Amino acid sequence: MSDDKSKETVHKTPQTTPRYSATFDEYTNSEIRRAAATGIYDIRGAGSKRKLPHFDDLLFLGASVSRYPLEGYREKCGTDVVLGTRHAKKPIHLKTPVTIAGMSFGSLSGPAKESLGRGATAAGTSTTTGDGGMTPEERGHSTTLVYQYLPSRYGMNPDDLRKADAIELVVGQGAKPGGGGMLLGQKITKRVAKMRCLPEGIDQRSSCRHPDWTGPDDLEIKIAEIREITDWEKPIYVKIGATRPYFDVALAVKAGADVVVLDGMQGGTAATQEVFIEHVGLPILSAIRPAVKALQDLGVYRNGKDSVQLIVSGGIRNGADVAKAIALGADAVAIGTAALIALGDNDPHLEDEYKKLGTTAGAYDDWHEGKDPAGITTQDPELMKRLDPIKAGHRLANYIAVMTMEAQVVARACGKSHLHNLEPEDLVALTIEASAMAQVPLAGTSWIPGVTKF
């Protein structure tokens, strides 16, 4: 075949357009190349980024002839919540069901922790410590501070335990149920190292299990110990990552928890293996109903003083999500990633700097590297100066106020005088998956897969 002839053939045969594989997509291929080049798994921050069945797949029905709505600006729609009524002498009273999830000083800068405290306090809600202990900035700026008691016990100190308003015994988190934390050397500065009693600059591994108890019977004794130490004053929460929510919630209640915090896989983390974040755990939508069922079966669901309250988290973004979580049975929600965005994380005005880090505003998740241009997920003294805790706290308070008002809009439309009067019967699902997971009917039908026959 001559050269001229072959060229002619190419021109005559119509070419197919380049086709990417759905299996070997662009991101997958880049991950293979990254792994091949480095020999170590990818570590990143944030929660699951894949598309999951979520609150967006639910809709409220609203009132019409069969039930009547409440007047938007005149008729009361309560938003307050009391947590820890069962055993604690001093339960927590919050003005809004939107709380701030546990995030560590170490993963977050001092100014970021201060901003969270200021914002939560202005909004009348609680904020939460994290791995690495309680900082004076945080305690000082938070009216209601929940102290996390974690497997690593980094910075765990009985004086801080006594200074807390509630104690959250962390068994797991949604981003990595069954996994411990990690904080890489870049963020183990002198102050962080001292608080955690570690050498400066090492890659820190946090344990995945508590050092001095295993299993639910031990947990009961551990909870009793913390109650004894704090003279039965403070509510004790147990936080779990969503995996087997019915059994885990039942065991937490049996072990003596006053409040159960249930975190779905969309919940963020400071740093964990990508494979862990994306492939272990449940989306929050699928975990709430089994958790509520466990509370109901044990007679502690909305049962006066004997109640165990349920806080859910993992992908809560707006008032609709808050209202839907509550309608499915939660007493309150917690926000982490959303709170960081309100402070200024991933903000488009920093696009030039995100580009320099090889990413783009909205996608930045290398929080473990400590180079956050917004000054939030960093220990770099220059970067953290960029975050003004007063302004950032104000933004967070605004955001929580908006979420609360949005939830009220929806609740009033459904004829509810308190957010807690929302119920599963107010909801329908847009997809079969969401219908099965949330156990509410597929819109326009009476069908709930797994519950009723089609």
Add this chain to the structure above:
Amino acid sequence: METLKFDLDAKPLREVNQFLHGDASTLDGKSVVIENPNGAHNIAVGLKSDVHVTIKGHAGYYAAGMNQLAKVTIEGSAGSGVAENMMSGVVHVKGFASNAAAATANGGLLIIDGDAGLRTAIALKGADVVVGGSVGSFSAFMAQAGNFVILGDAGEGLGDSIYEAKIFVRGKVKSLGADCEEKTTSPEDRKILADLLAKSGHKDVNPDSFKQYGSARTLYHFHVDNAGAY
């Protein structure tokens, strides 16, 4: 010295613990005896004054947990997590101790006259621990700081993933955990060991009869070459 007695058969533990959490001004230097402990959990937890507590018998889980300043003596054996997360003071177990003794303890001294169970001194953060007998497997797992003296033997995986804590063993070590290696004892470390032996009723034991173990520091950074170690 004034001695107060509480009988756990007659008085609820909660009231005894609340009494022991009282003001340092009223408790400092006082002696308190707890009778009929019968293995109750959480005895004398969260103490924060220089009170001397004697538990006349066996204690359950977390005896003297999170201790600060107090001196607690258990005249029997102790359950899991004795002196867990202790900050300061002295806890003395005259019998045996179960698992996770001195877990995450930051300061103070835990003395166990007998043997101790699994995971003794797990995640130790600065306290001193002296065990007169042997310790179970996985002891000093991820121990960060402090000194851990074992007069008997140690089980499997001693000092796995250890950070900067120091371990001294007089007997045999069944096996060392990942990243734990034998160290040469410096004169400073020998003094630490001799002082701890003297403080814990073993002043006649020769410090030179111990081998020292600590971190090889090869797992301090995530690296592909370490993959086989985990």
